[in-house]
Amino acid sequence: xxxxxxxxxxxxxxxxxxxxxxxxxxxxxxxxxxxxxxxxxxxxxxxxxxxxxxxxxxxxxxxxxxxxxxxxxxxxxxxxxxxxxxxxxxxxxxxxxxxxxxxxxxxxxxxxxxxxxxxxxxxxxxxxxxxxxxxxxxxxxxxxxxxxxxxxxxxxxxxxxxxxxxxxxxxxxxxxxxxxxxxxxxxxxxxxxxxxxxxxxxxxxxxxxxxxxxxxxxxxxxxxxxxxxxx
Numbered sequence: 511x512x513x514x515x516x517x518x519x520x521x522x523x524x525x526x527x528x529x530x531x532x533x534x535x536x537x538x539x540x541x542x543x544x545x546x547x548x549x550x551x552x553x554x555x556x557x558x559x560x561x562x563x564x565x566x567x568x569x570x571x572x573x574x575x576x577x578x579x580x581x582x583x584x585x586x587x588x589x590x591x592x593x594x595x596x597x598x599x600x601x602x603x604x605x606x607x608x609x610x611x612x613x614x615x616x617x618x619x620x621x622x623x624x625x626x627x628x629x630x631x632x633x634x635x636x637x638x639x640x641x642x643x644x645x646x647x648x649x650x651x652x653x654x655x656x657x658x659x660x661x662x663x664x665x666x667x668x669x670x671x672x673x674x675x676x677x678x679x680x681x682x683x684x685x686x687x688x689x690x691x692x693x694x695x696x697x698x699x700x701x702x703x704x705x706x707x708x709x710x711x712x713x714x715x716x717x718x719x720x721x722x723x724x725x726x727x728x729x730x731x732x733x734x735x736x737x738x739x740x741x
Contacts, residue, residue, distance in 0.1 A: 549582045549583070549660055549661070550582065552660045553577065553578070553582070553657075553660055556577070556653060556656055556657060556660065557575065557577050559653065560575060560577070560633055560650075560653050561575055563649075566634075566646075566649070567637070567646075568632060568633075568634040568635075568636055568637075568642070568646055568650075569634050571634075571635075571636075571637045572593075572598060572634035572635045573598055573635075574593075574597075574598045574599075574601050574634075574635075575633050575634060576593040576597050576598070576601065576602070576603060576630060576633055576634070576635075577629065577633055577657070578603065578627060578628060578629035578630075578657065578661075579602055579603055579627075579628060580603075580623065580624060580625075580626050580627040580628050581624065581625055581626060581627055581741070582627055582661060584625060584626045584627045584661075584663065584740070584741075585663055585664035585665060585736075585738045585739070585740065586621070586625075586626045586627070586663055586664065586665045586666075586667065586733075586738070586740065587626065587627045587628070587629065587658060587661050587663035587665070587666050587667070588626055588627070588628045588629075588666075588667045588669060589628075589629050589630065589631060589654070589666065589667070589668050589669065589673045589676075589677065590603065590604060590628070590629070590630045590631070590669045590670060590673060590708060591630065591631055591632075591641075591642070591669065591670040591671070591672035591673055591708055591710075592630055592631060592632045592634075592635060592636055592639075592642055592672060593630055593633070593634065593635045594606070594608070594635060594639050594710070595635065595639065596609070597635065598635040603628040603629065603630065604623065604628060604709070607713055608708070608709040608710040608713060609623075609709070611709040611712060611713060612669075612709045615709065615722065615726060618723070618726055619726050619727070619729060619730040619733075620730070621740060625740050625741065626740075627661050627663065629654070629657055630654075630673075631647060631650060631651070631654055631670075631672045631673045631675075631676035631677070632646055632647065632650040632672070632676075633650065633653070641672065642672055644675070644681075647672055647675050647676050648676075650676065651676040651677070651679075654676050654677065655677070655696055658677075658696055658701065659696050659697050659699070662699070663701065664701075664702075664736055664738055665701075665702055665703070665704070665729070665732060665733070665736070665738070666694075666701050666702070666703035666704070667703070667704050667706065667729060668703055668704070668705045668706070669706060669707070669708040669709065670684065670707065670708030670710075670711060671683075671684040673705075673708075674687060674705045677694060677703065678692065678694060678703070678705075680705075684705060684707065685721075687705050688704075688705045688706050688707060688721065688725060689704075689705075689706065689721065689724055689725045689728065690704075690705070691703070691704060691728070691732070692704075692705070702732065704725060704728065704729055704732075706721075706722055706725040706726075707721065707722050707725075
């Protein structure tokens with residue numbers, strides 16, 4: 511149905527009609543930029559919230575909060591277990607030998623760390639790089655799930671048992687859970703996720719790299735099935 515200009519102006523404030531076509535690419539660009547600004551603001555607020563935690567041994571014994579880095583608009587979010595010494599010193603995720611291995615793993619399925627968004631199950635380095643306790647994992651899982659909701663990825667990759675427990679509450683052996691697509695629901699949104707071995711674990715037990723390769727191929731297939739554009 512088409513409305514005459516006179517009719518529209520008789521029932522609403524005067525409309526100004528332009529003969530120029532809408533620049534939808536410009537509109538989409540503005541929307542994406544606004545979304546990026548919104549995410550940055552929410553991430554900054556989340557960082558303040560985590561920094562305000564009281565009575566936490568992780569925070570007390572750590573020198574740096576490692577929240578996340580990378581492309582905040584990426585359709586893929588990778589989550590590791592906890593920062594180590596190299597991450598604490600550099601203020602970045604997946605550094606040193608484990609970071610090098612992670613990059614090789616991603617490159618094997620034509621991805622790079624810079625194209626993705628990376629974070630951790632807990633945001634402070636545990637003393638002497640010990641495994642976070644169940645209580646610590648549970649405490650920080652609240653922040654991690656909020657972090658996931660902010661980034662709003664299409665696929666989540668969980669590296670290691672701490673990340674698995676934090677996001678899914680699964681306390682089983684990771685060898686029993688890896689390689690299977692699962693789902694979590696956060697704020698009424700469903701996120702597919704894959705659990706796999708962490709790079710640091712594979713450095714200690716390289717015989718398990720063959721299983722990680724199987725997981726990586728499934729991730730590559732999921733990216734193709736969802737027709738995700740990785741930039």
